[in-house]
Amino acid sequence: xxxxxxxxxxxxxxxxxxxxxxxxxxxxxxxxxxxxxxxxxxxxxxxxxxxxxxxxxxxxxxxxxxxxxxxxxxxxxxxxxxxxxxxxxxxxxxxxxxxxxxxxxxxxxxxxxxxxxxxxxxxxxxxxxxxxxxxxxxxxxxxxxxxxxxxxxxxxxxxxxxxxxxxxxxxxxxxxxxxxxxxxxxxxxxxxxxxxxxxxxxxxxxxxxxxxxxxxxxxxxxxxxxxxxxxxxxxxxxxxxxxxxxxxxxxxxxxxxxxxxxxxxxxxxxxxxxxxxxxxxxxxxxxxxxxxxxxxxxxxxxxxxxxxxxxxxxxxxxxxxxxxxxxxxxxxxxxxxxxxxx
Numbered sequence: 001x002x003x004x005x006x007x008x009x010x011x012x013x014x015x016x017x018x019x020x021x022x023x024x025x026x027x028x029x030x031x032x033x034x035x036x037x038x039x040x041x042x043x044x045x046x047x048x049x050x051x052x053x054x055x056x057x058x059x060x061x062x063x064x065x066x067x068x069x070x071x072x073x074x075x076x077x078x079x080x081x082x083x084x085x086x087x088x089x090x091x092x093x094x095x096x097x098x099x100x101x102x103x104x105x106x107x108x109x110x111x112x113x114x115x116x117x118x119x120x121x122x123x124x125x126x127x128x129x130x131x132x133x134x135x136x137x138x139x140x141x142x143x144x145x146x147x148x149x150x151x152x153x154x155x156x157x158x159x160x161x162x163x164x165x166x167x168x169x170x171x172x173x174x175x176x177x178x179x180x181x182x183x184x185x186x187x188x189x190x191x192x193x194x195x196x197x198x199x200x201x202x203x204x205x206x207x208x209x210x211x212x213x214x215x216x217x218x219x220x221x222x223x224x225x226x227x228x229x230x231x232x233x234x235x236x237x238x239x240x241x242x243x244x245x246x247x248x249x250x251x252x253x254x255x256x257x258x259x260x261x262x263x264x265x266x267x268x269x270x271x272x273x274x275x276x277x278x279x280x281x282x283x284x285x286x287x288x289x290x291x292x293x294x295x296x297x298x299x300x301x302x303x304x305x306x307x308x309x310x311x312x313x314x315x316x317x318x319x320x321x322x323x324x325x326x327x328x329x330x331x332x333x334x335x336x337x338x339x340x341x342x
Contacts, residue, residue, distance in 0.1 A: 079297060085299070154230055173186065
């Protein structure tokens with residue numbers, strides 16, 4: 001039986017929570033959503049939040065609250081998820097897609113500053129793969145930031161959690177996000193002044209925009225169990241990191257002395273072709289996946305021109321399975337394969 005690249009951390013507690021919601025016949029927006037919001041506020045230390053049915057809806061509400069003029073240029077990473085690009089165009093904004101750092105695959109302050117000189121007035125900052133961007137330098141540029149921490153929940157800089165730096169923050173709850181509700185997102189406002197504005201819009205939200213209780217109940221338990229699951233992921237990550245050093249490939253490293261990343265799968269920067277590595281892993285019953293298959297550059301490569309770093313990462317980065325349900329035996333098997341990749 002093959003080991004899938006991704007698998008949810010859904011266990012008995014999560015299932016019990018969902019089943020209780022089903023038994024109570026309260027699967028639409030209700031009490032579970034209220035409890036999820038309370039837990040989010042406590043976990044991240046934000047002033048307010050609203051739970052919505054998709055990350056795209058979360059971005060839509062953030063754009064409404066910011067009241068940035070239609071037609072404005074908005075900076076997005078070429079390696080950010082494609083839904084960001086689609087949502088911006090649908091809402092009447094111009095996505096300004098920029099290249100990434102060759103060391104981190106994240107946006108650099110220098111690149112963002114150049115984009116601001118081109119007229120950009122907002123940055124959507126995707127913290128990819130659990131890593132912490134150089135967010136203080138990005139804040140110093142002076143334009144509003146919407147954080148996307150869907151892959152980096154729990155990461156921090158100077159003991160301040162990601163998701164609390166921007167004007168608003170999006171915590172995706174999709175299937176492969178750090179915390180899953182089987183779908184949806186929580187839009188957070190770290191500061192009260194911004195929550196007051198967002199609350200006006202969220203109070204007027206259609207019921208079909210609000211996250212259903214059945215998704216909220218799953219996300220709620222995931223959030224409560226996050227620290228426990230993260231500890232398991234960190235232990236696996238350390239084993240994998242030692243193994244990859246024995247071969248010819250490498251993984252990403254967190255930049256910055258006071259930045260603490262979270263563990264989101266195990267990304268490998270390949271020095272050989274993805275196809276050969278994938279075939280080798282499959283012979284060992286391990287499935288791997290391209291890291292940036294759902295990115296903007298993956299969908300718009302021919303239209304975006306000279307974004308060499310993003311194009312390179314698109315072709316040579318792979319996720320290897322890393323999640324709490326793996327267990328020690330399968331994790332050891334994957335570690336052995338990482339050390340012997342062709």
